[in-house]
Amino acid sequence: MSLTDSKLKKFLNKSHDKPFELADRDSLSIRVSQKGKIAWQYRFRHNGKADRLSLGNYPAISLSQARALVPELRQCIQEGKNPKSVMGKSRQAKSKKIMTLEDLCLMWLEKVSAIEHKENTQATHATTVRKWILNEPIKKPLKEKWVKKNLNMPFDEITSQNWMDFFEWVKSEKSANMAGVVFKLLKSVITWGVKWELVSNSNLLLFKVKDVGKAPNVGERTPSxxxxxxxxxxxxxxxxxxxxxxxxxxxxxxxxxxxxxxxxxxxxxxxxxxxxxxxxxxxxxxxxxxxxxxxxxxxxxxxxxxxxxxxxxxxxxxxxxxxxxxxxxxxxxxxxxxxxxxxxxxxxxxxxxxxxxxxxxxxxxxxxxxxxxxxxxxxxxxxxxxxxxxxxxxxxxxxxxxxxxxxxxxxxxxxxxxxxxxxxxxxxxxxxx
Missing domain, CATH: 1.10.443.10 (Intergrase catalytic core)
Known part of the structure; x- marks a missing residue:
């Protein structure tokens, strides 16, 4: 017998002797805990094995919303896909914050630079990010707030051409050596972001310093x-x-x-x-x-x-x-x-x-x-x-x-x-x- 909203409300947040399950239709069912929490479940077979997928809790997901998910899950099975993996990627994409270059750099300053580096190094990192990423230098203003104007987009949408244009702008504002300094910092930031799955765009990591600017000069001055x-x-x-x-x-x-x-x-x-x-x-x-x-x-x-x-x-x-x-x-x-x-x-x-x-x-x-x-x-x-x-x-x-x-x-x-x-x-x- 199909479930109804009145039946679901009857079980919700009520004490029960033990957990139990009730079927709805089209392989959809609920599991009710002893404390009256209701979880939606979808039963299916994949590669000849029985399995079940948790869709969420009632009433956060209503009866009509749960039933509306069934056609999509059936389509996955017909295409030979496991509904669990498809649903997991979908949830991950929805919960994942849309990260910008600014967001990533500020998060790196807080979670990496502030913890792993000395105060002077932290200050250098913060100054570099503030000027070249946030475009808010403490002293001399920039001719153009290029990042705010041209890279105000999700980080994963930044192309290799965008990066080349960015470093050309740094060189025009300062120098090729400064472009090299900013590149090395961004490489550390992006490597960390990719490792922690905050972003997936790693095209800048394919670059070398010579592609975007110059490495800092090695000191040779030896006083007598x-x-x-x-x-x-x-x-x-x-x-x-x-x-x-x-x-x-x-x-x-x-x-x-x-x-x-x-x-x-x-x-x-x-x-x-x-x-x-x-x-x-x-x-x-x-x-x-x-x-x-x-x-x-x-x-x-x-x-x-x-x-x-x-x-x-x-x-x-x-x-x-x-x-x-x-x-x-x-x-x-x-x-x-x-x-x-x-x-x-x-x-x-x-x-x-x-x-x-x-x-x-x-x-x-x-x-x-x-x-x-x-x-x-x-x-x-x-x-x-x-x-x-x-x-x-x-x-x-x-x-x-x-x-x-x-x-x-x-x-x-x-x-x-x-x-x-x-x-x-x-x-x-x-x-x-």
Whole structure:
């Protein structure tokens, strides 16, 4: 006997002794739970096997709506298709949000960049997305809000020609190098989106940087000891804040990354044993391994460096001014609880470099150049310093050594740091004399 709305309402949300099923017609039926929840079911045979498909619950799907689905399901069976797979794809398509390029990039910033990357990298990603995808730059306005005008469409409808036009626009607004930067970021975003089935359009992943722009230039500038000494003296003459001056000096002495020195905290410095321990960066897993017994836990060795005498002297100098809590190189004013910004340090280095060019025609130097100076200078003195300088620069060793050689070489690092400072100090004394 066919079901009716009055019969369905009689069973709905009523308690029953046990679940039961009632047939309607055309292989349609309902299953009623003990608590009175009603689910629509469709019985069918596919490849000679009996099966059933859940269509949804009553009253969200009414009697007439459930019956209206039957002809479509029968058609699937006649065509040799499994109604379950057809219905599943249909539901997935309906529930799937229509994703735009803007949506995908903003979601990636929230779910990937904010979790896996350091704050400075997050800021770079956010700035790139804001300018080139949202078309809302913080500073200089764009000539044309191209993405809003031409890519305001579902992401899966973006064609390869659309991408080519997009990168031509980036080049016209900025440069081929910037097009390469935006391309690398979008490649990461789209790879993530495809992996999580947020989008299916992956045609941009077939491109290479050279198809849309240029890869960033690899730095070649390697300051000589004379140029580093001239920079040191220019820093001494500057009226900049002490934390800015000392931060740049430590980058020269240690050959460390800009971000690593800026994020140095007093808690990372063991001034008794004279060791600087660099925490595992955000986005890199602190690998641990547990043994069979409770408490048997081992973790990866952090990056460690000795603190040479000149660095200790500079740290004591800044401690007298700002104390020994939080960041060693604090930001200015309202940012005193944060580290000095990369913009402030780079701007200071650029200013010092500009003065050197005006006075002595010494070409531009950026903080990262001193990393090349450290390794080049020491290896020119003796090739034995090659492995040691790799450790000093925080690089992984090559080949099987990266798996088996976990030595910090603290004594050798200290000897190398002291050697570099002795050479630099000699250049400074020559210039002063």
């Amino acid at each position: 000891l004379y140029e580093a000494a001239m920079m040191w003296l220019e820093i001494d003459k500057s009226k900049a804040l002490p934390q800015t001056k000392i931060c740049l000096k430590l980058i020269i002495l240690l050959g460390a990354r800009n971000s690593t020195v800026r994020n140095m905290k007093w808690e990372d410095l063991d001034l008794v044993n004279m060791i600087w321990t660099i925490p595992v960066p955000k986005g890199q897993k602190q690998a641990t391994r547990r043994g069979a017994l409770e408490g048997d836990v081992s973790s990866q060795r952090p990056e460690r460096h000795p603190i040479p005498s000149k660095v200790k002297e500079l740290l004591e100098e800044i401690a007298l001014i700002y104390g020994k809590t939080g960041y060693v190189f604090k930001g200015d004013g309202d940012n005193s609880n944060k580290e000095i910004t990369t913009h402030a340090l780079n701007r200071f280095c650029t200013r010092m470099s500009s003065k050197l060019f005006m006075k002595h025609q010494i070409s531009k130097i950026v903080p990262h150049d001193f990393r090349r100076m450290l390794q080049t200078t020491l290896c020119e003195i003796d090739s034995k310093w090659l492995v040691i300088t790799e450790r000093m620069l925080g690089h992984k060793l090559k080949g099987t050594m990266k798996h088996y050689n976990k030595a910090d070489y603290l004594d050798e690092q200290l000897e190398a740091y002291e050697l570099l400072w002795s050479k630099l100090k000699l250049e400074i004394e020559k210039i002063n004399s």
